Amino acid sequence: MSNEQILVSPSALTAFVTELFARSGMNDADAAFSAQALVQTNLWGIDSHGVLRLPIYTQRLRSGAINPAPQVRQVGGSLAFELWHGDDGMGFVVGRDAMRRAIELARQYNVSAVGVVHSNHFGATGLYARMAAEQGMIGIVMANVIPNVVAPGGNKPITGNNPIALAVPTFGEFPFVLDISLSNVAGGKLLLASKKGEKIPLDWATDRDGRPTDDPDEGFKGFLLPVGGHKGLGLSYAVDILCGVITGGVFQHQMKSMYRQPDEPSLTGHFMIVINPEAIISREDMAARMAEFQATIKASPMWDETQEMLLPGELEYRTAQKRAANGIPLPADLYRELLALGSELGMETMLAEL
Amino acid sequence: MSNEQILVSPSALTAFVTELFARSGMNDADAAFSAQALVQTNLWGIDSHGVLRLPIYTQRLRSGAINPAPQVRQVGGSLAFELWHGDDGMGFVVGRDAMRRAIELARQYNVSAVGVVHSNHFGATGLYARMAAEQGMIGIVMANVIPNVVAPGGNKPITGNNPIALAVPTFGEFPFVLDISLSNVAGGKLLLASKKGEKIPLDWATDRDGRPTDDPDEGFKGFLLPVGGHKGLGLSYAVDILCGVITGGVFQHQMKSMYRQPDEPSLTGHFMIVINPEAIISREDMAARMAEFQATIKASPMWDETQEMLLPGELEYRTAQKRAANGIPLPADLYRELLALGSELGMETMLAEL
Numbered sequence: 001m002s003n004e005q006i007l008v009s010p011s012a013l014t015a016f017v018t019e020l021f022a023r024s025g026m027n028d029a030d031a032a033f034s035a036q037a038l039v040q041t042n043l044w045g046i047d048s049h050g051v052l053r054l055p056i057y058t059q060r061l062r063s064g065a066i067n068p069a070p071q072v073r074q075v076g077g078s079l080a081f082e083l084w085h086g087d088d089g090m091g092f093v094v095g096r097d098a099m100r101r102a103i104e105l106a107r108q109y110n111v112s113a114v115g116v117v118h119s120n121h122f123g124a125t126g127l128y129a130r131m132a133a134e135q136g137m138i139g140i141v142m143a144n145v146i147p148n149v150v151a152p153g154g155n156k157p158i159t160g161n162n163p164i165a166l167a168v169p170t171f172g173e174f175p176f177v178l179d180i181s182l183s184n185v186a187g188g189k190l191l192l193a194s195k196k197g198e199k200i201p202l203d204w205a206t207d208r209d210g211r212p213t214d215d216p217d218e219g220f221k222g223f224l225l226p227v228g229g230h231k232g233l234g235l236s237y238a239v240d241i242l243c244g245v246i247t248g249g250v251f252q253h254q255m256k257s258m259y260r261q262p263d264e265p266s267l268t269g270h271f272m273i274v275i276n277p278e279a280i281i282s283r284e285d286m287a288a289r290m291a292e293f294q295a296t297i298k299a300s301p302m303w304d305e306t307q308e309m310l311l312p313g314e315l316e317y318r319t320a321q322k323r324a325a326n327g328i329p330l331p332a333d334l335y336r337e338l339l340a341l342g343s344e345l346g347m348e349t350m351l352a353e354l
Numbered sequence: 355m356s357n358e359q360i361l362v363s364p365s366a367l368t369a370f371v372t373e374l375f376a377r378s379g380m381n382d383a384d385a386a387f388s389a390q391a392l393v394q395t396n397l398w399g400i401d402s403h404g405v406l407r408l409p410i411y412t413q414r415l416r417s418g419a420i421n422p423a424p425q426v427r428q429v430g431g432s433l434a435f436e437l438w439h440g441d442d443g444m445g446f447v448v449g450r451d452a453m454r455r456a457i458e459l460a461r462q463y464n465v466s467a468v469g470v471v472h473s474n475h476f477g478a479t480g481l482y483a484r485m486a487a488e489q490g491m492i493g494i495v496m497a498n499v500i501p502n503v504v505a506p507g508g509n510k511p512i513t514g515n516n517p518i519a520l521a522v523p524t525f526g527e528f529p530f531v532l533d534i535s536l537s538n539v540a541g542g543k544l545l546l547a548s549k550k551g552e553k554i555p556l557d558w559a560t561d562r563d564g565r566p567t568d569d570p571d572e573g574f575k576g577f578l579l580p581v582g583g584h585k586g587l588g589l590s591y592a593v594d595i596l597c598g599v600i601t602g603g604v605f606q607h608q609m610k611s612m613y614r615q616p617d618e619p620s621l622t623g624h625f626m627i628v629i630n631p632e633a634i635i636s637r638e639d640m641a642a643r644m645a646e647f648q649a650t651i652k653a654s655p656m657w658d659e660t661q662e663m664l665l666p667g668e669l670e671y672r673t674a675q676k677r678a679a680n681g682i683p684l685p686a687d688l689y690r691e692l693l694a695l696g697s698e699l700g701m702e703t704m705l706a707e708l
Contacts, residue, residue, distance in 0.1 A: 076634045080434045081464035083634040110435035111467040113629055138600070151654070153661030158654045166592050168600075176595065178588035201555075210657045228581035234532035234666045237651070238520045241530065245643045246492070246522075246631040252650050273627060275467055277600045280430040280437040289599045296606050297591070300505070300512045303564045307507030312588045 006335040007327035007354040014039045016342065016351040017051060023345040024061035025068030026090065034092040041124045042328045045319035046179075048188060049124040051330070055337055056258060057090070057121075058345075063263045066090050066120050072097040075117075076248075080109035083247060084116045088265040091122025095141075099128040099272055103135050106274035115242070116270035117249035119143075121258050126179030126316075128272065129167035133175040136283060138275040141165045143268055144243040146255040149183050150223045151233050155210030157223050159252065161186075162239035167313075169277075170294065171287035177313035182236040183224035190216040203229065243269030327354040360689040361681035361708040368393045370696065370705040371405060377699040378415035379422030380444065388446040395478045396682045399673035400533075402542060403478040405684070409691055410612060411444070411475075412699075417617045420444050420474050426451040429471075430602075434463035437601060438470045442619040445476025449495075453482040453626055457489050460628035469596070470624035471603035473497075475612050480533030480670075482626065483521035487529040490637065492629040495519045497622055498597040500609040503537050504577045505587050509564030511577050513606065515540075516593035521667075523631075524648065525641035531667035536590040537578035544570040557583070597623030681708040 014035050021031035042050035060066040070089025077083040082101065086094030098116045105112030122128070125141050132139025145160035161183035168176040184204050193200050193216035202212040205219025213219050226232035244251030249269040256264045277286055300309050323329075330338075338351060368389050375385035396404035414420040424443025431437040436455065440448030452470045459466030476482070479495050486493025499514035515537035522530040538558050547554050547570035556566040559573025567573050580586035598605030603623040610618045631640055654663050677683075684692070692705060 077464065078633060079462075079464045080466075081629065081633045108433075109463055109465075110431065110433045111463075111465055111627070112434075113465040115634060138596075151651075151663060153656050153658040154654050154663060155657040156654065158651055158663075168592070168595055176591070178592055180582075180585045180588065184582060201557075203555075227585050228534075228538060230666075231534040231581050232585075234520075234534065237530070237647075237666060238522070238532055241522055241644070241647065242492075242629075245647050246629075246635050246640060248635055248639065248643075251643075251647060273465070275435065275596075275600075279432060279435045280469060281600050281602055285602065286600060289602075289605075290595070293591075293595065293599050293605060297505075297512055300508050300510065302507050303509040304507040309505060309508060309512075312584075312591060 004332035005329040006332050007329055008335070008351055009327055009354055010039055010043060010324060012352055013042070013051065013328060016338070016347070016349045017054065019347050019349040020054065020058060020341060020345060021061070023347060024058050026061070027069065030090065030093045033096055034090055037092045037123055037127050039328070041127065043320040043323045044124075044316035045323070046124050046316065048186065051338065052334060053121070053123070055341060056262065058341060059262055060120070060258065061090070065263050065265055070094065074101070077115070080105050080111060081113040082115075084114055086116055086119035088118050088120065091120040091268060092127075094119040095122040095128045095270060096131070098270060099131045099139065099141070102272045102274040103132055103137060106132075106137055106276045110276045110279035112274045114272045115247040116272070117247050117267070118265065119268040119270055120266045121268060122270070124179060125163040125165035126167065126177050129165035129179070130175060130177060132274045133167035133169040133177070136169050136278060138169070138277060139165075139167045140273040141270065142239045142243060143270050144240045144251060144255065145268070146257045147253055148224055149226050149233070149236060150206050150210045152225065152229055153210070159226075159233065159236040159240055160255070161224055162236045162243070164235070164239060168290065169286070170290040171283065172291060172294075174313050174317035176290070176294070176311065177316065182227055182232045182239070184227045184232070185224070187220060187224070190220045194220065239271070242271040247271070358686035359683040360686050361683055362689070362705060363681050363708055364393055364397055364678060366706055367396070367405065367682060370692070370701070370703045371408065373701050373703040374408065374412060374696060374699060375415070377701060378412050380415070381423065384444065384447045387450055388444055391446045391477055391481050393682070395481065397674040397677045398478075398670035399677070400478050400670065402540065405692065406688060407475070407477070409695060410616065412695060413616055414474070414612065415444070419617050419619055424448065428455070431469070434459050434465060435467040436469075438468055440470055440473035442472050442474065445474040445622060446481075448473040449476040449482045449624060450485070452624060453485045453493065453495070456626045456628040457486055457491060460486075460491055460630045464630045464633035466628045468626045469601040470626070471601050471621070472619065473622040473624055474620045475622060476624065478533060479517040479519035480521065480531050483519035483533070484529060484531060486628050487521035487523040487531070490523050490632060492523070492631060493519075493521045494627040495624065496593045496597060497624050498594045498605060498609065499622070500611045501607060502578055503580050503587070503590060504560050504564045506579065506583055507564070513580075513587065513590040513594055514609070515578055516590045516597070518589070518593060522644065523640070524644040525637065526645060526648075528667050528671035530644065530648070530665065531670065536581055536586045536593070538581045538586070539578070541574060541578070544574045548574065593625070596625040601625070
């Protein structure tokens with residue numbers, strides 16, 4: 001595998017992906033939103049959740065596993081807490097509609113919750129938490145995924161590395177954004193260790209029997225361990241309960257894998273909470289206090305001078321500035337895969353190399 | 355130090371602690387509630403947050419650092435999100451009043467949030483999350499504490515091992531209760547490793563300069579590391595923001611230590627979210643689905659047959675059953691300390707050994 005990278009401009013990539021989605025049956029607004037979400041994710045440097053996923057998304061759109069024209073709608077709840085149905089639509093569209101509704105409800109009640117059933121993979125969880133922060137609100141967003149995490153001592157996955165994101169407006173250069181999954185590490189870290197010929201800590205992964213391993217290859221064939229042992233395990237259960245149990249959706253092994261069951265809806269659940277801080281603090285005070293909070297962290301001395309105290313969201317902000325100026329790097333293999341997808345769909349939009 | 359244990363009955367201990375609090379200036383209802391909360395915590399086996407803390411609580415009540423007769427009141431917010439002021443009262447009382455209000459609001463709006471300023475140490479965070487579950491609701495509770503956790507690379511604590519608890523009603527034997535702090539381990543684990551002469555993993559603690567150490571004694575003199583590196587660190591920041599920044603309370607180093615500043619209010623902040631699942635699911639369905647969720651976990655096979663798949667809250671439930679029947683074990687030193695406190699306050703209630 002070569003490490004060759006092709007640089008593309010964010011606007012060209014967005015136009016390309018928009019047409020790709022439109023030709024896969026999505027309406028123009030949904031195609032454009034989903035494309036922007038994916039490209040924005042690459043701008044932040046979260047390449048694992050960016051256009052890398054286009055092949056599976058378009059495959060699923062074409063098979064009908066993802067409904068390209070969903071009727072996303074309220075199916076339950078009332079007042080500040082509603083339940084929505086994603087109609088097996090593209091996760092970006094379902095996530096967007098649910099978060100928009102949660103923001104509206106938080107404007108009305110000062111805090112809101114929206115549960116979602118029948119969604120699909122919605123990319124980086126931070127996308128939706130950030131939507132709240134852009135409106136001056138605090139967004140908390142989670143999703144359940146098919147079990148890929150073993151409980152310590154167990155010999156098969158019992159829960160997903162369910163992501164949680166939380167965004168807080170700073171009214172400064174960039175919002176506070178935490179976007180984490182609840183395994184100790186992602187599978188990519190195991191591959192990296194294997195490439196470097198390094199052993200891995202015993203709390204990262206297990207072999208196929210659930211036994212902790214320090215061999216990254218065994219770990220990659222096996223399962224992930226939860227972050228912080230029982231702490232991450234319990235949080236993962238909590239996310240599954242909120243997204244899948246109380247919503248009447250699916251949980252644990254009832255979920256489908258986007259990759260292993262490419263022709264079936266994933267039945268992904270989401271849970272979103274939006275808090276309107278202006279109910280208790282003015283925007284000016286909030287901005288000043290968040291600035292103070294962040295400045296304290298930035299000013300904290302380091303013993304390791306090669307490291308820097310980064311705020312949650314800061315690395316993504318810097319990467320986005322760099323990539324907006326210089327272009328988004330795509331692995332050459334992926335670039336060629338996207339071009340092939342485009343020609344397969346008879347696309348007019350080109351994706352020129354920068 | 356001897357390991358001798360004295361067994362006391364839960365009811366005798368509750369009566370004793372109630373009078374201790376009453377003689378420290380609290381009214382009867384608040385004294386009884388706080389005593390029950392502490393003894394309940396010991397029943398669950400969470401001895402680090404039980405009557406072990408009585409000496410510091412009573413010292414602080416007597417110095418006025420804890421206001422024995424607070425006017426806990428709403429000072430901001432509206433609709434489903436309110437801000438409350440604890441008047442520097444006992445944390446148990448402030449936490450109870452805030453959670454009661456949050457439950458009321460969730461009954462009214464289906465989801466609610468209550469921020470709290472000017473509280474104090476409120477014991478186990480799970481106490482308040484459980485109050486929601488007892489009412490058929492999901493409770494999420496957090497508190498900020500004085501910085502005791504270093505960010506990886508940093509050389510002094512920048513955030514607290516801020517606790518988060520989440521409780522979900524099961525309508526079964528015991529609720530789902532997650533109650534965690536955001537350091538990788540508590541200080542007690544370092545002491546235990548030291549006692550056993552064991553090294554500790556490098557992600558548990560640092561020396562006084564913030565450098566990771568595998569020496570438990572160095573770690574005990576130094577600082578804690580966050581659970582899961584940047585994941586727990588970011589969650590800890592998020593808790594501080596919710597409890598201290600947006601509430602207009604204090605955060606980071608503005609907080610006071612209950613031990614190092616025994617004569618000053620801690621200025622602890624809390625944040626509580628309550629979700630009414632009955633807005634979207636019937637109690638019967640919820641009970642059936644939680645039972646299914648929990649049964650799947652319990653039935654999951656173990657490679658390590660000495661271990662058992664425990665549900666969050668299960669160990670506490672079992673310990674409480676055992677201790678309710680057999681008594682609560684107190685270290686002999688603590689037992690004598692409590693008796694001395696009692697005689698100092700001219701108590702009538704005795705604390706007989708079982």
